[in-house]
Amino acid sequence: MSDSKPSQHEEKKTTSLRERKKHQAKADIEEAALRLFHEKGYEQTSIQNIADAVMMSSRTFFRYFASKEDVLLGFIRKAQRDGIRSLNQIETTALPHVALREVFESLAIEYQKQRSNLQIRYQVAMQTPSISSMFLYSLLESEPAICDALYSRLENANVNEIRFLVAIYMASFRVSVEKWLENEKNSDLVSLLNDHLDYFLTMPIGNNRL
Amino acid sequence: MSDSKPSQHEEKKTTSLRERKKHQAKADIEEAALRLFHEKGYEQTSIQNIADAVMMSSRTFFRYFASKEDVLLGFIRKAQRDGIRSLNQIETTALPHVALREVFESLAIEYQKQRSNLQIRYQVAMQTPSISSMFLYSLLESEPAICDALYSRLENANVNEIRFLVAIYMASFRVSVEKWLENEKNSDLVSLLNDHLDYFLTMPIGNNRL
DNA sequence: AGTATAATGTCAGTGTATGACAAAAGTCAA
DNA sequence: TTGACTTTTGTCATACACTGACATTATACT
Numbered sequence: 001m002s003d004s005k006p007s008q009h010e011e012k013k014t015t016s017l018r019e020r021k022k023h024q025a026k027a028d029i030e031e032a033a034l035r036l037f038h039e040k041g042y043e044q045t046s047i048q049n050i051a052d053a054v055m056m057s058s059r060t061f062f063r064y065f066a067s068k069e070d071v072l073l074g075f076i077r078k079a080q081r082d083g084i085r086s087l088n089q090i091e092t093t094a095l096p097h098v099a100l101r102e103v104f105e106s107l108a109i110e111y112q113k114q115r116s117n118l119q120i121r122y123q124v125a126m127q128t129p130s131i132s133s134m135f136l137y138s139l140l141e142s143e144p145a146i147c148d149a150l151y152s153r154l155e156n157a158n159v160n161e162i163r164f165l166v167a168i169y170m171a172s173f174r175v176s177v178e179k180w181l182e183n184e185k186n187s188d189l190v191s192l193l194n195d196h197l198d199y200f201l202t203m204p205i206g207n208n209r210l
Numbered sequence: 211m212s213d214s215k216p217s218q219h220e221e222k223k224t225t226s227l228r229e230r231k232k233h234q235a236k237a238d239i240e241e242a243a244l245r246l247f248h249e250k251g252y253e254q255t256s257i258q259n260i261a262d263a264v265m266m267s268s269r270t271f272f273r274y275f276a277s278k279e280d281v282l283l284g285f286i287r288k289a290q291r292d293g294i295r296s297l298n299q300i301e302t303t304a305l306p307h308v309a310l311r312e313v314f315e316s317l318a319i320e321y322q323k324q325r326s327n328l329q330i331r332y333q334v335a336m337q338t339p340s341i342s343s344m345f346l347y348s349l350l351e352s353e354p355a356i357c358d359a360l361y362s363r364l365e366n367a368n369v370n371e372i373r374f375l376v377a378i379y380m381a382s383f384r385v386s387v388e389k390w391l392e393n394e395k396n397s398d399l400v401s402l403l404n405d406h407l408d409y410f411l412t413m414p415i416g417n418n419r420l
Numbered sequence: 421a422g423t424a425t426a427a428t429g430t431c432a433g434t435g436t437a438t439g440a441c442a443a444a445a446g447t448c449a450a
Numbered sequence: 451t452t453g454a455c456t457t458t459t460g461t462c463a464t465a466c467a468c469t470g471a472c473a474t475t476a477t478a479c480t
Contacts, residue, residue, distance in 0.1 A: 016446080017446065018446055018457070018458080046434085046436085047435075047436065047437085057459070057461075058436095058437095059461075059462095060459055060460075062436090062437065062438075066437090067436080067437075068437095129347075132347070133343045133344050133346065133351075134340075136343070136346060136347055136350060137339075137342070137346055140346060164409070164410070167381040167385045168381050168382070168410065172378070179370075226478075227477065228476090228477055228478075231427085231477090256466060257466075257467065258466085266428075267428070267429050269428075269429065269430075269431095269468095269469090272468065273427080273428080276468095277467080277468075278467070
């Protein structure tokens with residue numbers, strides 16, 4: 001505003017001023033929103049509150065995020081999508097169990113990178129039923145995509161078997177993530193997941209019942 | 211209104227007129243809502259549309275249902291709750307696998323009773339992302355309750371083990387329900403579930419990998 | 421019948437979300 | 451720097467989901 005002169009040199013780099021501002025605005029919204037959600041609770045925080053905090057109109061909020069929920073969970077969906085990319089690197093000759101182990105391990109690694117970020121979102125989500133459903137959904141919504149990808153890549157794969165196995169692995173992953181986020185001590189999601197999968201794969205089952 | 215005279219005899223039976231009217235109103239709302247959801251889609255149907263269809267004010271709608279979503283999924287939550295009641299009949303000496311098998315079998319039986327009703331709700335839910343998340347949640351939200359009940363009833367139970375097992379069984383149940391509702395042919399959820407569980411319990415795993 | 425009680429309608433208000441259009445800011449070339 | 455062009459933002463209007471408050475109507479009870 002009252003600056004002497006705008007210097008039109010230095011960083012032109014890769015992104016334009018416009019791009020940088022957009023990126024910053026989105027980051028600002030997300031930061032303010034998470035802070036407010038954490039302080040006052042998700043439902044107690046209105047879009048207007050968030051917009052006020054970053055000094056923009058509430059209409060502009062919706063130009064950066066599709067919904068209030070998107071601010072909280074869009075990040076998780078992205079992590080989920082990124083993690084699933086590893087599917088394309090799986091050999092078509094791999095066994096379903098090997099492929100699934102790889103998929104969910106890379107997903108776990110992706111999650112691991114964002115622990116604190118995920119944790120605060122998880123905490124907020126768990127305090128609001130309508131949001132915990134969306135959190136759950138953000139984990140499970142990629143299940144069909146994983147099934148499709150596995151089915152198209154693996155030779156001699158059975159659709160129903162794949163679908164069932166993916167659901168089982170997904171459940172293991174979900175419980176691992178929940179435990180991991182609930183307890184500060186559990187810093188290593190990957191080994192937590194592997195423990196679960198190992199346990200699941202070596203369970204002495206089918207004998208001690210019926 | 212223009213009736214000659216209200217007869218104050220005949221059916222006094224068990225419920226009062228007031229109770230019967232309330233029950234009828236709720237049933238009317240639910241029926242109209244499901245019909246409209248099916249015809250126009252969930253999001254394309256407003257509360258006002260539903261209220262108009264049963265000739266009441268939209269305010270009254272909310273005296274029977276907590277939300278629009280409640281009309282669609284309250285039924286499922288109820289079935290879920292009813293099915294879980296069987297938990298209390300489990301002996302404290304039962305093995306977790308036996309107990310879980312029983313719990314989910316009785317849940318399946320409860321679902322089975324309401325196939326067509328569940329099917330239309332499932333179809334509507336699947337057409338709307340925000341609602342499919344709630345559908346998913348209505349299945350999974352009872353997971354903690356099952357864990358708690360099992361843990362308190364079974365001797366020598368390990369919390370983490372229970373939690374993990376319940377999640378696995380829940381995933382099997384979910385996939386069974388989905389397959390059951392997707393295909394008209396699959397009329398028997400109980401055997402579908404048992405097939406899945408048997409498959410899961412006898413899987414040749416842990417050997418053919420790593 | 422008349423009074424108490426419960427259900428319903430009306431009205432006003434909050435919050436989420438979206439379309440339309442005007443105002444402001446960034447971009448680029450002369 | 452100016453001026454034209456594009457993108458972003460603000461403002462306004464609107465729709466829908468939901469809630470509280472209060473008046474109105476219908477059932478219940480004696």
